[in-house]
Amino acid sequence: MKTRHLLASLAVASTVLAMPAFAADSAQDFVDKAAVGGKFEVDSSQIALGKAQDQRIKDFAQMMIRDHGAANTKLQAVAGEQKLKVPSALDAQHQGDLDKLKNAQGPIDPAYVDAQRKAHDEAVKLFEDYASGGDNAALKTFAQQTVGTLKMHQQAIEKIAAGQDxxxxxxxxxxxxxxxxxxxxxxxxxxxxxxxxxxxxxxxxxxxxxxxxxxxxxxxxxxxxxxxxxxxxxxxxxxxxxxxxxx
Incomplete structure (x- = not known):
């Protein structure tokens, strides 16, 4: 009997200790990916404003700076309230993509469009998944409120990419x-x-x-x-x- 009670107590204790860690890790992972993706959108679009030739691409870049800038600020606030850290720098992959845009010779229009297509495919999936199954209520609400804008961006860049003109x-x-x-x-x-x-x-x-x-x-x-x-x-x-x- 004592053994049974001891095992039950250990099981409860392990659950109490494990669940917050799992929740924090999952929420932190979302914050990390969302913050890096959002920063890349703004930074790459600032480059495009100066180097792109097509006016529609420049208009799209301006929209990215406005919308993702606002989303990044909101994410910073929500993450701060949840005691989660927001990365201030890009990861190696995104920094490499950004450097390619910075150092590209000639117009960067095709490279920027391709980067935005990839970035929005990743962002929509990330936000959709968290909006439906996120483990942090505040971040889940943020994802639900933001994913519609991301899908609008995705449709806009796909329309640009599909129409060669x-x-x-x-x-x-x-x-x-x-x-x-x-x-x-x-x-x-x-x-x-x-x-x-x-x-x-x-x-x-x-x-x-x-x-x-x-x-x-x-x-x-x-x-x-x-x-x-x-x-x-x-x-x-x-x-x-x-x-x-x-x-």
Whole structure:
């Protein structure tokens, strides 16, 4: 009997000790990720305001600075009330992405758009998950109140990314002459796209079966793709322009 009571007492004690630690860890993890993500949104958007060329991207960046700045301030207040620490610096991954934008040569429009797509995919999932199953009531309410704005941002950046004309003017000529008023040409320049990003650009422009992508000495990704039942040679320049020609 004494043994049974002792085991029961230990079980209760372990539960009392473990539950607050679990709750604090989970809440702190949300604060860490939300704070770092929010800071990256603001910092990267400040860079975009100075270096992006497309006015729609600059307008989006301004919205990020306003909305995420407000959300960051709110998170700081809520976390402080819950005795949780808010990180003041970016983690290594986000700092690396930020440095790439800072040091990029030429327009950063495509790189910024890709960074925002990734960041908002991560943010929406983080906030949705915590809004539905968070272990801290105040932070859960914050997540519920914020996720709608994040989804609006996500839709806006996806619309920019999907419409090549919105981001890079790809539906208008990259190079225009009197003899070829509707011609399009790829523009040489330092290209920050990875192979996967170049493939994504081509697919977003309506092509399929993208293959054999290589970057030439002009900074242009070139490969093969299909569209309208035709196999084509296709390329992507540093601005994100997608141009194809019959093989």
């Amino acid at each position: 919105s981001v890079t003017g790809a539906t208008t000529p990259a190079v225009k002459t009197d003899n070829t008023p509707n011609a399009a040409a790829l523009v040489p320049g330092a290209n920050s796209f990875t192979e996967a990003q170049a493939k994504s650009r081509i697919e977003n422009a309506g092509y399929s079966n993208v293959s054999k992508l290589t970057k030439d000495d002009q900074g242009i990704w070139r490969g093969q793709a299909a569209k309208g039942g035709e196999n084509l040679n296709v390329g992507v320049d540093y601005q994100g322009n997608v141009v194809a020609a019959s093989k």
